[in-house]
Amino acid sequence: MASRTAKSAKAKTELRRTRLGPSRGQKAAKTKVKARSLSKRELAEFRRLLEDERTRLLEELEAMEEHTPEVEDQVGMDIGGGYDEDLADVASSTFEREKGLALESSVQQMLAQVEEALGRMEEGTYGICQRCGDPIDVARLRVLPFATLCIRCKELEEKTNGAR
Ligand SMILES: [Zn+2]
Structure with missing residues (x-):
């Protein structure tokens, strides 16, 4: 009687094992695909x-x-002069200054992206697409280290923007 119970218990355990088997295998395979992100x-x-x-x-x-302040001082001096030549200078100085400011803000934008x-x-989410959660291709990160989207999502976004 005792041996019989032990036998059936063993059979149950084996049954459970085979049931767990395939699902565990699937999980392992899924993890493997996701782990294709960046190495240390x-x-x-x-x-x-x-x-x-x-x-x-x-x-x-x-x-x-x-x-920048140097350019601003120059603009002030040129306005005081009042000659046509100086006005041309003012125009070009203003243009230079605006170009400089545009450049400065684009550098600031890039800096913000780098800092992000x-x-x-630090959070451990670097190299992961913010849209679909897939790892971003390493080759893409080499070109654009602060990329936030994988190439597929980026192309999708560009298509959407282009349609406007
Ligand atoms: Zn993506």
Whole structure:
């Protein structure tokens, strides 16, 4: 009687095992596909790249901020002159200044993107598409280290924007 109970219990365990088997296998396979994100080494490489880029952009901004007040002083002096030649100078100075400001804001934008990317690295979400959650292709990140979308989502977004 006792041996019989043990036998049936063993059979049940085996049945449970076979039932668990395939579903476990599927889960493992899914995890494998998702793990195709960046390796630790690649992450370190991109971190270095982003930090270098941040330093470069900060230096660029600093150089611009040092330069901008000088241009403003010149514009003021030219207006005081009142000659036609000076007006042309004012126009070109204003243009230069606006160009400079546009450049400055684009550098600031890029800096913000770089800092966001570094922030995502801290959170552990770097290299993951913000739209679909898939890993972003490493080749794409090498070209654009602060990319937030995978190439598929980016193309989709561009198509949507182009249709406007
Ligand atoms: Zn995506």
